[in-house]
Amino acid sequence: MRPRWTKPNKLALCVALTGSATFAQTVTYDDLQDIHLNVIPRTSDEAARIAAVTAPTTDFSAPERFEENPAGAATVRARTNADAFSQPSANIGFEGELDFKVGNGLFRKIWVSSPSSTLASDGLGPLYNARGCQNCHIKDGRGHTPEGPDDNAVSLFLRISIPGSYDEQIEAIEGFHPTAADPNYGFQLQDFAVAGHNAEYRLDIQYEDIEIELSDGETATLRSPTYTAADLGYGDLHPDAMLSPRIAPQMIGLGLIEAIPAADILANADENDADGDGISGRPNIVWSTEFDQPMLGRFGLKAGNPTIKQQSADAFAGDIGISSPLSPNPWGECTVGQADCINARHGNDDAQDGFEVDEIGLDLVTFYSRNLAVPARRDLDDPQVLAGKEVFYDTGCASCHMPKFVTSRLEDRPEQSFQLxxxxxxxxxxxxxxxxxxxxxxxxxxxxxxxTAPLWGIGMTEQVSGAVNLLHDGRARSILEAVLWHGGEAAPHRDAVIDMPKTDRDALIAFLESL
Incomplete structure (x- = not known):
C-alpha cells in the first residue's frame, strides 16, 4: 500500500451572515485547525516515532505490537453479550465514570410530550423519529432495518433536501453543493408525532434480490432497496426533493476519532488522484455551529459534522425534537409550513437555561458518546485471521480503511490523549x-x-444489535454483502474479492470479523 499525499488545496467558501449578505473566505487545509481540542504540540522525536508506528506493516506472520488494543489504553475487555459497546473507556478514572453514567442516563432517557409532570423529560417532538437516543443506536451499536411491513424501525429514516441558492447557507465556489430544506418537510422526515399532530410520512422499502457469482462455485445474494416516502402528512414533497436513507451507526471510539489531528487525516487526501492509484479521498469541510467557522468533517455517514457535541445537538433536534444551546428551536425540525407544530407546547425550561437540554446535559451526553469504549481484538493470532489480514492489505482495502493513527496529546482529555x-x-x-x-x-x-466507515467492532455488530445491517442504509446482511456493494473507486478491490480463491475470501472475512 502506497501512502497518499497532496499539497494543500484551497477551498473558497462564502459564509452567509444575516439576510443575503455574504463574504468570501479562502480556506486551505492548513486553516482547518483542531480548535475543538487543547493540543500539546508534538515534538520532532514524537513525530518520528508516530511515523514509524503507523507505517503499513509488511509482516503478516504474527500480530503487530499493540494490535490487540485498538483503542490504546482506552480499550476494554471484549464482552460476549450485548453490552460489548456500552462500556466506558478503560482509562476513564472514577470521576469520569460517574459523568459517563449520568450521560448514559440522558442517552437512554425516554422523552415525553409537553406539558408533563416530568419537566426534565418533556419536550418530545412534536415530530420525531425516536423517543430516545438508544432507541436508534441499539445498545450503542448499529440500528436495524424493518423486518416486515408492521415493524416500526426507528433506526432508519430519510434525509431530505432540495438544491439551494448562494445566499442561504455556507457555499463553496469550489466543490460545495448548496442545499436547502424542503419547504414542507425540512431536512429530515419524521415518521412519528405526538398526539394531535400528523407524522410526516411512512417509510416504505421494497427489496430486489441480486445474485452475484463468486469464484469456486459460490454465490451471494444482495438486496437492492427502493425507498418511498408514503402517506405524506403535510402535502407533496418539493419536485426537486432529494432523499437519502440513513441508519444509526455504532457509537464506539468517537472520542478517539475526534482526537486524531486534522493534519493527519488531511495528509491522506488525494482529491485529484495525483499518485495514480485510483483512490481520491477528499475531506468534507463543514460549518461548525459551535465554533462559527469551517472545520474538518469527521462524523456522520458523509462526514457532515465536525464534533461529537454538534452531532449530538443535531440528533436531539432532528431525531427527537429536543432543543439545546446549539439547536435552540423547541419544535425541532418543524417548518414554517407546519404552523401547528411550531406553536405547540414545548419543554423549554427556565431551570435549564430556556432549553429542553441545557449546556450541562448536552456536555454529559457528549462526554458519554466520547467515551464509549472499543473492545479488544479477538483471535488476532489465529492463522486464518493473519492470512486474511494479508489479503486485506494485498487487495488494497487498506488504501481507504487505513489501519492506524496516533491521537493528539491533549491537556484535558486523558482518555483520548496520545493513543495508538x-x-x-x-x-x-x-x-x-x-x-x-x-x-x-x-x-x-x-x-x-x-x-470511509471505521471497521473497529464490525465483527461484534450482530452480538450487540441483534442484526448486522451494514452500510449507510443497513441493506447488507453480512460483511461479505457489504464488500460486494463497493463500487466506484473500490470496484477493483470488490472484483478482486469476487475472483480470489474461496480460502482467501474466507480468510478476509475472518480477519474483518476479528476487528
Missing amino acids: IWPYSDFLLHDMGEGLADHRPEARATGTEWR
Whole structure:
C-alpha cells in the first residue's frame, strides 16, 4: 500500500451572515485547525516515532505490537453479550465514570410530550423519529432495518433536501453543493408525532434480490432497496426533493476519532488522484455551529459534522425534537409550513437555561458518546485471521480503511490523549459508485460519495444489535454483502474479492470479523 499525499488545496467558501449578505473566505487545509481540542504540540522525536508506528506493516506472520488494543489504553475487555459497546473507556478514572453514567442516563432517557409532570423529560417532538437516543443506536451499536411491513424501525429514516441558492447557507465556489430544506418537510422526515399532530410520512422499502457469482462455485445474494416516502402528512414533497436513507451507526471510539489531528487525516487526501492509484479521498469541510467557522468533517455517514457535541445537538433536534444551546428551536425540525407544530407546547425550561437540554446535559451526553469504549481484538493470532489480514492489505482495502493513527496529546482529555488507535478508516469521502449512490449531496460530498466507515467492532455488530445491517442504509446482511456493494473507486478491490480463491475470501472475512 502506497501512502497518499497532496499539497494543500484551497477551498473558497462564502459564509452567509444575516439576510443575503455574504463574504468570501479562502480556506486551505492548513486553516482547518483542531480548535475543538487543547493540543500539546508534538515534538520532532514524537513525530518520528508516530511515523514509524503507523507505517503499513509488511509482516503478516504474527500480530503487530499493540494490535490487540485498538483503542490504546482506552480499550476494554471484549464482552460476549450485548453490552460489548456500552462500556466506558478503560482509562476513564472514577470521576469520569460517574459523568459517563449520568450521560448514559440522558442517552437512554425516554422523552415525553409537553406539558408533563416530568419537566426534565418533556419536550418530545412534536415530530420525531425516536423517543430516545438508544432507541436508534441499539445498545450503542448499529440500528436495524424493518423486518416486515408492521415493524416500526426507528433506526432508519430519510434525509431530505432540495438544491439551494448562494445566499442561504455556507457555499463553496469550489466543490460545495448548496442545499436547502424542503419547504414542507425540512431536512429530515419524521415518521412519528405526538398526539394531535400528523407524522410526516411512512417509510416504505421494497427489496430486489441480486445474485452475484463468486469464484469456486459460490454465490451471494444482495438486496437492492427502493425507498418511498408514503402517506405524506403535510402535502407533496418539493419536485426537486432529494432523499437519502440513513441508519444509526455504532457509537464506539468517537472520542478517539475526534482526537486524531486534522493534519493527519488531511495528509491522506488525494482529491485529484495525483499518485495514480485510483483512490481520491477528499475531506468534507463543514460549518461548525459551535465554533462559527469551517472545520474538518469527521462524523456522520458523509462526514457532515465536525464534533461529537454538534452531532449530538443535531440528533436531539432532528431525531427527537429536543432543543439545546446549539439547536435552540423547541419544535425541532418543524417548518414554517407546519404552523401547528411550531406553536405547540414545548419543554423549554427556565431551570435549564430556556432549553429542553441545557449546556450541562448536552456536555454529559457528549462526554458519554466520547467515551464509549472499543473492545479488544479477538483471535488476532489465529492463522486464518493473519492470512486474511494479508489479503486485506494485498487487495488494497487498506488504501481507504487505513489501519492506524496516533491521537493528539491533549491537556484535558486523558482518555483520548496520545493513543495508538486502529480504526481502519481514513475518514475521507470516496466515490462508492452508482449502486450505493443516494444522489443527495452534503456539503462537499457528492451524491455518490460516502465517508470511509471505521471497521473497529464490525465483527461484534450482530452480538450487540441483534442484526448486522451494514452500510449507510443497513441493506447488507453480512460483511461479505457489504464488500460486494463497493463500487466506484473500490470496484477493483470488490472484483478482486469476487475472483480470489474461496480460502482467501474466507480468510478476509475472518480477519474483518476479528476487528
